Amino acid sequence: MGPLAGVRILEIAGIGPGPFAAMVLADMGAEVLRIDRAQNVGPKAGGEPPGDLLNRGRRSLGLDLKNPEGVAALVKLVEQADVLLEGFRPGVMERLGLGPEVCLERNPRLVYGRMTGWGQTGPLAHAAGHDINYIALAGTLHGIGRAGEKPLPPLNLVGDFGGGGMLLAFGIVTALFERSRSGRGQVVDAAMVDGAALLMTMMHGFRHAGFWKDERGTNLLDTGSHFYDTYETADGKYISIGSIEPQFYQELLRLTGLEGEDLPRQMDRSAWGPLAKRLTEIFKSKTRDEWCEIMEGTDVCFAPVLSMGEAYQHPHNLARGTFVEVAGKLQPGPAPRFSRTPAEISRPPSHAGQHTDEALAEWGFSAKEIARLRDQKAIA
Secondary structure (H helix, E strand, O other): OOOOOOOEEEEEOOOOHHHHHHHHHHHOOOEEEEEEEHHHOOOOOOOOOOOOHHHOOOEEEEEOOOOHHHHHHHHHHHOOOOEEEEOOOOOHHHHOOOOHHHHHHHOOOOEEEEEEOOOOOOOOOOOOOOHHHHHHHOOOHHHOOOOOOOOOOOOOHHHHHHHHHHHHHHHHHHHHHHHHHHOOOEEEEEEHHHHHHHOOHHHHHHHHOOOOOOOOOOOOOOOOOOOEEEEEOOOOOEEEEEOOOHHHHHHHHHHHOOOOOOOOOOOOHHHHHHHHHHHHHHHOOOOHHHHHHHHOOOOOOEEEOOOHHHHHHOHHHHHHOOEEEEOOEEEEOOOOOOOOOOOOOOOOOOOOOOOHHHHHHHOOOOHHHHHHHHHOOOEO
């Protein structure tokens, strides 16, 4: 029973950040019912769950939202829900007859979570886009990459998941907390461009203080410094170094054999390039495992750069249970952790429409109503 046990959430199926937010909320114990398009419902698989891990932890109801009966069924579900979350472009839910005004009129306590790239308002609100575009406009992508090279997209971690789905989940939980005092729901407008900008707050502070330059790969945390970077080892693998604090930097010098040399000051930017070359040569003299023997667990601030498969097997991750196996698939476990109400993955991903009749019955639909919806082709 996670900390959100008892919270009922309707997730209008989408891609990327919306499913991620729903997954996080389900991991925390919320009952999340995913509303999949009836057109996507196929023959039930014999037992093997689908591979989309973002869909774990919730059941699926196949519903045709272009069918008036399907819309009416969703409105009935909304009356009993705590949260509805959707990830369409602005105006789509309104055209379906399921916008915030309609839903909040039927359920004034509803938290209506909206996930978009550009936000519900603004000149780009209706334009298509993806993670790379949102973090570009936010001023975030520009700073990611090495000096003299083009910006490097950080997978879709910053826009879709960090600035998008995670902040949507945070917004929903915050609105639920406020509702516990006011008794009223509200709309949460989560935009990836806003979230990606928010994640850069510390860098904006550095910039105002004159400590951060717009030129990528020249700053403290963007591979500009020799003591915060990755280095190749003798076996073609990589390690990471994050020796920012002076005492950690001294440990780096000691364990690389540079201690005792007449070196420039750590924060002398003119020396960062030459010292990076020195460290490049030193780290290529041993294998990754050899450097792990020397540095892992010390105050250098060191870790090997592991692949996903390697991360499963690292002793620290094994001890923490960072990755868990569900239905034969290793995957990241719920985070963060709670002392009294532990989070858990309640079920593997569901096939579209796998729980249609079961879920409708639990949400108060009679057998006669379910049969009528099926006759009207509103459910699948």
